[in-house]
Amino acid sequence: MIEVKNLTKRYGKITALDNISFTVDTGEVLGFLGPNGAGKSTTMNIITGYISSTSGTVTVDGSEILEEPKKTKQKIGYLPEIPPLYIDMTVRKYLEFMFDLKRVKLPKKEHLDEVMRLVGLEQHGARLIKNLSKGYRQRVGFAQALLGNPPVIILDEPTVGLDPKQIIEIRKLIKSLGKKHTVIFSSHVLSEISAACDRIIIIADGKIIADAKTDELSGVLTDKRQLLLTAEGSAADIQNELKKIPDVQKVKKTGESDGAAQFAIEYKPGADIRRDVFSAMTRLQCPILEMRSGSESLEELYLRLTGSVKGGEA
Amino acid sequence: MGAIYKRELSGYFNSAIGYVVLAVYYFFSGLFFYLYCFYRDSASLGYVFANMFYIVMFIIPVLTMKTFSEERRQKTDQALLTSPVSLTEIVLGKFLGAFTIYALCCAIFLVYGVVISFFAQPQWSVVLCTLLGMLLLGMAIIAMNIFISSLTESMVVAAVVGMAAGLVIDTMSSFSKLVPIPWVQFVLEKIDFLNYYTNFTYGILSIVDVIFFLSVTGLFLFFTVRVLERRRWS
Ligand SMILES: Nc1ncnc2c1ncn2[C@@H]1O[C@H](COP(=O)(O)OP(=O)(O)O)[C@@H](O)[C@H]1O
Numbered sequence: 001m002i003e004v005k006n007l008t009k010r011y012g013k014i015t016a017l018d019n020i021s022f023t024v025d026t027g028e029v030l031g032f033l034g035p036n037g038a039g040k041s042t043t044m045n046i047i048t049g050y051i052s053s054t055s056g057t058v059t060v061d062g063s064e065i066l067e068e069p070k071k072t073k074q075k076i077g078y079l080p081e082i083p084p085l086y087i088d089m090t091v092r093k094y095l096e097f098m099f100d101l102k103r104v105k106l107p108k109k110e111h112l113d114e115v116m117r118l119v120g121l122e123q124h125g126a127r128l129i130k131n132l133s134k135g136y137r138q139r140v141g142f143a144q145a146l147l148g149n150p151p152v153i154i155l156d157e158p159t160v161g162l163d164p165k166q167i168i169e170i171r172k173l174i175k176s177l178g179k180k181h182t183v184i185f186s187s188h189v190l191s192e193i194s195a196a197c198d199r200i201i202i203i204a205d206g207k208i209i210a211d212a213k214t215d216e217l218s219g220v221l222t223d224k225r226q227l228l229l230t231a232e233g234s235a236a237d238i239q240n241e242l243k244k245i246p247d248v249q250k251v252k253k254t255g256e257s258d259g260a261a262q263f264a265i266e267y268k269p270g271a272d273i274r275r276d277v278f279s280a281m282t283r284l285q286c287p288i289l290e291m292r293s294g295s296e297s298l299e300e301l302y303l304r305l306t307g308s309v310k311g312g313e314a
Numbered sequence: 315m316g317a318i319y320k321r322e323l324s325g326y327f328n329s330a331i332g333y334v335v336l337a338v339y340y341f342f343s344g345l346f347f348y349l350y351c352f353y354r355d356s357a358s359l360g361y362v363f364a365n366m367f368y369i370v371m372f373i374i375p376v377l378t379m380k381t382f383s384e385e386r387r388q389k390t391d392q393a394l395l396t397s398p399v400s401l402t403e404i405v406l407g408k409f410l411g412a413f414t415i416y417a418l419c420c421a422i423f424l425v426y427g428v429v430i431s432f433f434a435q436p437q438w439s440v441v442l443c444t445l446l447g448m449l450l451l452g453m454a455i456i457a458m459n460i461f462i463s464s465l466t467e468s469m470v471v472a473a474v475v476g477m478a479a480g481l482v483i484d485t486m487s488s489f490s491k492l493v494p495i496p497w498v499q500f501v502l503e504k505i506d507f508l509n510y511y512t513n514f515t516y517g518i519l520s521i522v523d524v525i526f527f528l529s530v531t532g533l534f535l536f537f538t539v540r541v542l543e544r545r546r547w548s
């Protein structure tokens with residue numbers, strides 16, 4: 001549905017996007033994850049035609065934004081980072097304006113009613129946008145993006161600044177959109193993305209550093225499996241015994257205190273060595289004080305990956 | 315374009331700008347009308363029209379200051395530029411919106427003409443010709459000020475620069491006489507708005523004057539489209 005090819009964007013000397021390529025399939029909900037300044041908004045602004053890339057192409061449903069701007073834009077609903085609201089209009093008047101602006105061909109009144117109901121604005125049509133809370137403004141921005149039922153919906157950090165309850169509502173809404181639309185949605189918070197998306201692209205400093213299905217992401221990002229163990233007894237004996245376990249690749253002592261030693265055990269991906277470790281310790285008569293998985297959580301991974309890219313540049 | 319035009323119009327009346335501009339225009343035109351036509355007992359609107367030139371130079375920047383600067387500051391331009399409308403349509407929609415308000419301002423002269431007709435016979439051909447000149451002048455200045463608004467994110471800057479540009483145009487005729495270099499003098503005279511406008515107030519309808527204002531309008535609207543286009547690539 002969306003094909004991004006070798007996209008580069010430079011603002012003067014700053015390279016905001018560095019040769020980015022990815023595709024999004026029809027009906028997919030893609031999470032676009034990256035710290036502030038990674039280039040998320042820039043990518044979205046290029047896909048939607050707000051700005052142009054320095055080089056590279058974007059194709060949406062077979063049409064290219066520079067060649068057929070009107071046709072392409074008609075296929076995209078966009079909620080920018082700051083919702084583009086005319087604050088001295090009422091909610092209804094604003095949505096009517098956006099309906100006309102987007103040249104939507106559906107029956108106007110019914111369609112507006114339907115979209116307002118979907119985002120929970122049906123009671124607020126007559127209110128001035130400037131009097132709305134941040135959460136409600138976000139809904140108006142959402143409604144605007146949904147007008148005309150575009151096949152592609154692009155949401156730039158739709159949950160920033162909302163309270164937890166509103167975030168859950170928005171997340172639900174995004175999930176429900178995924179059934180009928182192709183969605184790209186960006187955030188700098190991993191948990192938000194992993195809760196709502198089928199697939200995640202992690203971007204940092206204008207480069208894609210990971211692109212995988214949500215549940216495979218941590219596997220893709222790390223091929224190291226670690227078990228952290230604390231046991232009482234002779235450190236050398238324990239280390240020897242652990243090395244004998246079939247799937248173990250490396251045993252490293254990470255600390256020792258009060259007659260107990262800590263180890264980091266690396267093992268083959270896919271294996272489970274916990275029972276073997278237990279038997280080994282029983283044989284040695286060394287009580288296990290603690291045993292836990294040392295593989296990084298997705299959150300830690302994300303921080304490490306995006307952090308190291310930043311650190312590498314500095 | 316229709317959607318943008320409609321929103322511009324409602325925008326002028328949702329904020330105070332539409333009313334302020336109408337009120338200022340009606341007030342000063344009424345004042346000049348009273349001073350020249352009643353006080354001096356004249357049936358000619360010529361003086362009134364000539365003086366309105368200065369008022370127009372000041373109210374049009376206020377009318378157009380928001381057109382693009384405020385869109386950019388509030389990021390609402392993102393909605394316009396990602397919708398299936400061309401830049402030309404956006405610029406024209408905004409131009410026509412401002413021009414409609416301005417035309418409503420100028421329409422007051424028809425009322426003054428009618429008022430005069432109770433006391434004397436107004437020269438309708440002169441009145442209508444001057445009105446046409448006023449509309450054409452306004453068009454050009456609106457286009458110029460929309461262009462200025464597209465250059466900045468601050469509507470205050472847009473208004474101030476627009477008024478300064480108005481002052482420059484206003485002083486150009488006196489200034490051009492002071493310049494000793496003939497070709498500079500020639501150019502200044504050729505781009506002096508007042509030169510072209512004054513002909514209308516005498517009731518002289520010349521195609522050159524009409525074309526002058528239409529081209530200035532077209533040129534500035536074109537520049538505005540270019541500014542928006544350039545910004546996408548920057
Ligand atoms: N208009 C601009 N002019 C100059 N630099 C910009 C502009 N917009 C964005 N940038 C820079 O491009 C990089 C990416 O920004 P952005 O796409 O907004 O990141 P994100 O949305 O992921 O936080 C940042 O380093 C930012 O400073």
Ligand SMILES: [Mg+2]
Binds near residue numbers: 042
């Ligand atoms: Mg951003």
